[in-house]
Amino acid sequence: MSRPDREARVRQLLEQTPPPVPPDLHADVVRRGDRLVRRRTAARRMLWLLLFAASVAFLVWALTARPWVEPPSETTPPLTGW
């Protein structure tokens, strides 16, 4: 038996008895899909919020600590007997 022949027979075998589609499939899908969308939106919102909070925290820290200012020297010997 040649290959196209066998494939045709397998196709016939696969095509038998399609299962009945449940009537509430669309409602189920929409419910799940809406939940998925809501969850994705919430996750995105959380991430943006986190990013915003992190940048605010960094800004506040930078303005209070001023890491770019050269620290005052602590190694100069005291000036005595002058």
Added chain:
Amino acid sequence: MRSRQASQGARRAREFEAFVAGAAGRLLHAATLLTAEAPGDNPRARRLLTLALAHTYASWNRLRGEDPYDRTRQYLATRFARDAWHRYGGLGRARPQPGSPLARLSPQERLILVLRLYEGVAEEQTAALLGLSTERVRAICNRATTTLLHPPRGPAPAVVGAKVAPS
């Protein structure tokens, strides 16, 4: 502005409903073949299809001309491959159900057979989707065809230990 958004949403909802009405029958048949369940009693196939369609629904606005059927089928296939890997990976095969013509095949053989012959996906695309080489897909398809047309004698689970490759 708000009313336009609402009307667009309603149009999309109608489009999606039409898509489900048109595609659900064929996709459910494919899913039932994948899970090797009887046509009348297919809870796993229904679950798989609901998940796949829900994903298509969630990305319905971002399809941008992509074929939603193709997208759903892809999700169905990859999801089934992943589930099969987790479910049967180390535990051998599931109990074959007598209602399905594919009961004596392994999950991977069913997946490739359904994609190639029932859905008519090209060999290269199947290979790319599952992360296998084209030759391997062809070999598995041939083996599955042979098993299906010339069933080995004896009890059905003759290929114990057949494993699903990670996809």
